[in-house]
Amino acid sequence: MADAPPVLQARDVRKTYGERVVTEVLKGIDFDLRAGEFCALTGPSGSGKTTFLNLLGLLDRPTGGEILVEGSATGAMDDADRTTLRGTRLGFVFQFHHLLPAFTALENVMIPLMARAGRPRAWMRDKASTLLEEVGLADRARYRATDLSGGQQQRVAIARALVVDPVVVLADEPTGNLDTQAGARVLELLHGFNERLGTAFLVVTHDDAVAQECRRIVHMVDGKVDWDRVVA
């Protein structure tokens, strides 16, 4: 894994909020995530985990430093290029599932593909259906997102994150809102995809049990990486 190329890199990344009262949330972070890695990002509340995840996911711009996706610097990119990169190389799983309630499970999975023209709708449907089948929700494809349980919604969100064949999936507390059983199922799915597809995963979590199942743990405190270790 150490020889694998980095898919996501942070170089001296800083982030401050506010103009009159400046709050420095990230204080210069260097971080590499390599292809196929399964990494946990831990730390107490307010340590800057989610802010860092949003910067890595190109949802926000750092105040200083640089984010690289597959070796390409993103700082100078305009919003359209960042959106394209985000939509084609990165996947997201959020704590509160964040599915679109007006759409069915299948449509939610198809949305990232539909947002980029070029593929036939039937191809998109097939791909989304396959992923729904892989997360065990083939029979719920036509259900509205709001008619699914929390665990099912998170599995749909995982399928949606993977539908664009991303190099990395960024997951923000993916089990944080689920009961133990559903959380375990979600984690099992993430590990399964990591092993089968070689997709890298960066999982923000408060849960030590979740972190312990990751091969690498990066711990943040007060806007900096406190320690970074590989678990056997």
Place this chain on the structure above:
Amino acid sequence: MPFELFVALRYLRDQRLQTSLILGGIGVGVGVIIFLSALITGLQQSIIERTLGSQAQVVIRPPEELPRIHDAGPEVLQSVTVERPPQRIRAIDGWRQVESLVGRIPEVRGVAPTVTGPAIAVRGEGSIAISVRGIELESYGTIVDVQDRLVEGSFDLTGFQVVVGTELARKLGVPLGGTLRIQAAGDRGGVYTVSGIFDYSSRSLNETLVFISLRGAQTLFGLEGGVSTLEVQGGEIFAATALAARIRDRTGLRAESWMEQSGDLLVGLRSQSMSSIMIQVFVILAVALGIASVLAVSVVQKSKEIGILRATGTSSRSIKAVFLLQGAILGTLGSILGIALGTVLALFFAGLARNPDGSATFPVALTAWLYGRSVAVALVVGLFAAVLPARDANRMDPATVIRNG
């Protein structure tokens, strides 16, 4: 189906109550516009048809005769009372050249030489003051569709034949093929056979207007070879005054438009149009505010979803398009509802009261142009109303809205 349209339609379907309410609002607004426009246009058309259906847009006459003061010579003190001379029927000098000159003006659609003068129609003991109009059927047909007004007989003016109105025929008791005497000033007159009877939908015209041949009128009024008026039909009816001015400039003759002859009517028509436009502007404004407020609320309600869409690779341009499309769809669907509502309302209103001849007392003008214009206005209003909400959606920072909802 494009992605943006797919999302826009789904959002509209998802917010059924909001969508239904705003569609109802747009429908009522457009319905009011359709109804008002159809009614006011119909009434105006009816009034104009009645007024202009029987007369030319511009009438050219010879200059008025002015009094001339006899010069008593130098150093002679004279007391003078100036009186306007009686206006007798006079011919237009060189009327054929004038006709040709006027006919070359681009907006002129027809020029008809006529001889018009007063006379008395007599049959037995009965007599009625009439206005005789001598015409050439072919040229006069370009001014007024007289054939269309014929209710009996034919429009045959050859020899001593006349076409009279229904009211004159009734009052003098003269049937089709019957005869009457027409007596003009200067002891000129003759006996004419009624070849046709017309109905101008105007009691006074039906009673007083009598058509004879141009040549017959020239003889009757002592204008051999001359014409007293040239009647002109132009294109746009409200451009008649400008046309009259051009004719005056070119010919030096008196040229008067229907608008100058019927000033009160014009003021009435313009007031109607202005009030209709004012009502429509305020209705459009209300519709625009309705669409804008619904979409603004929708942007706030969907802020987290907008964040998710942005996070999963939807461009800000697509997000903007989703809300613009919603505005356009609401405008278009609302206008279709409005067309249906306005049409039903207008037809119902038109059917409420009928004239004795069966025509609607309140005629309505429901035209493809009116429908097309209403859809276009609603579509444009929908798009404009959606611009601000779409801009707000476009500016949303995905990280912030995902975090804060």
